[in-house]
Amino acid sequence: MLNPVVIAQLAILLFVFVMLLSSAAGMVYMERKVAARIQQRMGPTLVGPYGLLQPLADIIKLAMKEDVRPKAADPILFALAPIISAACAFTAFAVVPFGAETTFFGLLDQPVPLQVADVNVAILWVFAVTSMGVYGIVLAGWSSNSKYSLLGALRSSAQMISYELSYGMALAAVLVLSGTMSIRGIVEAQSGGLLDVSHWFLWLQPVGFFIFMTAGVAETNRAPFDFPEAEQELVAGYHTEYSSMSFAMFFLAEYINMVTVSAIATSLYLGGWNGPFLPEWLGWIWFLAKVGFLLFFYVWMRWTLPRYRYDQLMAFGWKFLLPLSVVNLLVTAAGVLYFGL
Amino acid sequence: MADLNHYLILSGLLFTIGTAGVLLRRNVITVLLSIEVMLNAVNLTFIAFGRFLGSSDGQIIVFFVITVAAAEAAVGLALVIALFRHVETLNPDAFRQLRG
């Protein structure tokens, strides 16, 4: 039962977990630094060289704090909410491949995919998990029994539900192109071509990419769509009442979601681990590079664009993004039918 | 390997629980939830039969059932809201305006 392959897969699982955690930490650091640079500041410098240990300090600080729970709150749900958020964030990543199949230099007799699980309905899986993510927020808002939280929760859930549609449409367009639901399959469909670049779906789906990224930003409640925690109006939105580690979990969930969205975007549009100059077994470097760029893009956008008004957000989602994505899907399907892409 | 009867018994169990919920609860929303439970019990039978008869019809029918369930839930909840605005309660026994 415990053969090397299984061990390898467990190892991968562990690796992904750790990597996600650390990426969250990395994001914190990057966010601060980039923000600082954009605002002509130095950002964290004290803790460690270049303040590299700053995230660690943050985490310790959070862990040290007291975990406050409002009296009127619903105990079970209040505890459950952050767990749901975090869990969804992690599970979504499970189907994302970050490298080609490898035998670890012949260590294994059969190659294993560099990903937790290669489901053949991976896209739908991502979709499902994202939709489950709403619950974390809604419950957080409702259970903590405070108006700011509830408003923030309702806002964010409405926002996520609205943008899930465009999100799904954009995904569907890619499905039509690649003809498979397995993300690995999609990535492989983009391999080859000039410098391993010319087959990326980005070139076929520029509009789709745009829609996907916009919807993704909305899904992760990031600026300029960060209404759930529009601090000027809602204190901190759905996690106003949270503190200490349970707050940290939401925090974590948010960053991991960003990572997931970027990773999926990378696999769907930017050819995943495909890239020039590197041997296939080093493809994961390309993958990380692309994800990193997209994450930077996130932060960059946050500090560049002002926040929308809520009705503008809804109008944008329903009246512009959704129709656009539908048209995009139709055009793609027509193209596939016509050119047999 | 769980055989067909396992699934049938399970779905029967779920269905009965749902029925009981519909009949016993005093909260319209819970009643609706129980109805969803019943639907799911039926779905399970469809899938199980489809699986053991080796046909995909089961899955397709379930697909439609789910779609219809969505519509049903939407309208049902809208009705609940409308009712709640009239009689400030969710107790089905309170909706007696249509008494003949």
Add this chain to the structure above:
Amino acid sequence: MAFNLILFYLFAAIAVGTTLLVVVQSNPVHSVLLLIGSFIGLAGLYVLLEAPFVAVIQIIVYAGAIMVLFLFVVMLLNAPREAIVRSSMLESGATRAVGALLALAFAAELAWALTRSRTLAMSHAGDTPAFSVPQIGQRIFQEYAFAFEATSILILVAMVGAITLAGRHLSKNDQGHNG
């Protein structure tokens, strides 16, 4: 393979347990969440039955969409715990007793049906390959095309109906734009 059976019992336990709780829970929000749990259990069973597509659909549509709807309504109405209307207690109590009996009778009938059904015979025919999503999709859009269209129309109608039913008060104080 035993592993499969274990999984079955696991998921079955989840489904039954959560469903029972759904019915006995007095707090609607908890009921909704527990129901989601039972859906997830069922999804697991679907995967066991080699219907991953339906499993995911189940989670997306049921757990992801319909239940959110329920949750919203519950929060919106800020549903009170089981309000008991004194006036109609009596006959409601009587009907509920009858109902309980009938439910039991129904369960008995189902069990009986199983014992004398011929399904035991084909209980191990389950070695047919799973159906891929494309296969299912093609059947839906070819053989079941009409049903598909009909369903879409049904959904449209449901949408209109729901909005007219629930959104009436909005249009009355004409703030219908965000309704």
Add this chain to the structure above:
Amino acid sequence: MLLWIPLLPFIGFLVNTSGGRRLSKTAAGAVASGAMFVAFLASVISVRALVLLPAEERELTQRIFTWIGSADFQVPLGLRLDPLSAVMILVVTGIGFLIHLYSTAYMVEEEPREYARYFAYLNLFAAFMLLLVLGENFLVLFVGWEGVGLCSYLLIGFWYKNRLAADAGKKAFIVNRIGDVAFILGVLLAFTQLGSVNFKELNGLIAGFRPEETFGVVSAIALLLFIGATGKSAQIPLYIWLPDAMEGPTPVSALIHAATMVTAGVYLIGRNAVIFAHAPEVLTIVAVIGTATALWAGAIGMVQNDIKRVLAYSTVSQLGYMFMAMGVGAYAAGIFHLLTHAFFKALLFLGSGAVIHALSGEQDLRHMGGLKKELPITYWTFLVGALAIAGVPGLAGFFSKDEILYRTFAAGHPLLWTVGAITSLMTAFYMFRLVFLAFHGERRTDAEAVARGAASRLPATHEQHHDADNSHPPHASHLHDAPRAMATPLVVLAIGSVLAGYLNVPAALGGSAFLEHFLEPSLQVPAVEGMHGAAEHASYSLEMALMIVSSLIAVAGIGIAAFLYLKRPAIPEAMAARFPGAYQFLVNKGYIDEAYDAVVVQPIKSLSEHVLWKADATVIDGAVNGMGQIVAESGALLRQMHTGSLRLYAVSVLFGAVMIVGYYLWS
């Protein structure tokens, strides 16, 4: 191809009804006339196709779809073109088109939407008439038959704001209904007894029989059909609606009298020539009725003062001629007269329309006169028409009418011939009385009288129009001859009235009787003893003699009219004064309307008011209310079950489920 002939006017109808109010007048008129013109072209093409076929199988059939399909009773919606219908469609579309064209100018004073409505009706009328003549079986024909009736109602009552017009419309409709009842009965009888409604099959069947010496099934069918025909074709006793139909716009009168509706009866008999040929008694009845009608109507026509009524009665009497021809078995002659009559009667009506138009609504002959100078075109064309109908040699009427008279005589009915001759004298007389009164002599009126006449005669729409621009009350100096759109049809029709006769120059005059031979396939009748056979071995000399006689008669009639109304205008009044009884009798159209009213209408009214109404109120209403009662009671009972308790409903549903499952488990 055939389908398009009735379909085109129908499309025109649809366009004008749906979009008419948004169309401009010109557009509406153009649509209608255009549709008719194209239909005319279509008819010409298909008739040409027909003529190219060898004589014996000259027939085009088109089955559009199976209309009624029950086990052994299959009725296709089928069209059939044979020589007879060929003549008819040419007349209907051709003359119909001219009338449409004429109307565009004549009705120009209407409101745009009224205008569109008018043309919509006109097109519908034509469409139904074409369906009628093209139908290959009785049912299709019946559709056209009823449709024509409906359109006549709509068109006669077109100025429904005017009481008289509305009543005339109703009268036409109801009188037609009476005939239609008989018609339906005839068709049903034919179907039940002979098991078919298709003309071909019926003819084939009956041709096998021997002519009925005694009154039998075939005779019954024939008689019923004939009664139907009298309804549509205004024969005694059902002619009374036609004169009143003058309340409609003049082009409508032209359409109804000349081209379409009234000819339907004649067509019907021609179409079923075989049936009639096998019912000698009925044929005799037809002949007698026709002759009587001719005489009676001619007599009334002599003293009428309303220009259109004179023409109306002349129509009735000409139709009488046609039936006379039919009755003596000279079907071809009848159809021939129908054709020529279509030309000159349309011409006369349109001419009179031009006069009325010029006099802005004046219709009374006594207020006319001396129009010759102001309205040259109208005058000359009208004169041609009058000569044609009077039967002056060389013009259309001469050939057709003489053909009829000759056949009658040859068929051994000298009495009928005599009456017919007298009638033709009358015809010549009243036509030229009309001409002289209207066009010659001096104006017997002044502007005021005209205006008064207009006011009294004109329906609301016209009045408005005239009040609108009454800055100059119309009088002699302002009379305007027919505008081009009206003049063109007049001229064309005049030419037609001259030439139409030469289609069927009898052998006696060295002609080839083209039309007769052309029509033979449709009308070929097994030589039934006596009548048609006789014509064959009649000598040309006899025919010549009769022709001379009748032309003399015509000239005489004209002479008398000239004498009485140009030389001695006093005499007519004197005569009227001398024989007041007879004069009044004729002027009041023989009090027929009053008689009918007393004998038929009043009894029915009193019956329904006093007896039937009570029966209805008690029995029928009682039954209906009783139903309502029962429903209400049972509802009240069932209501108890409706407790409004959601849970109870659910429980009952579950109960049902348990029971059903239990049942299946037991069994």
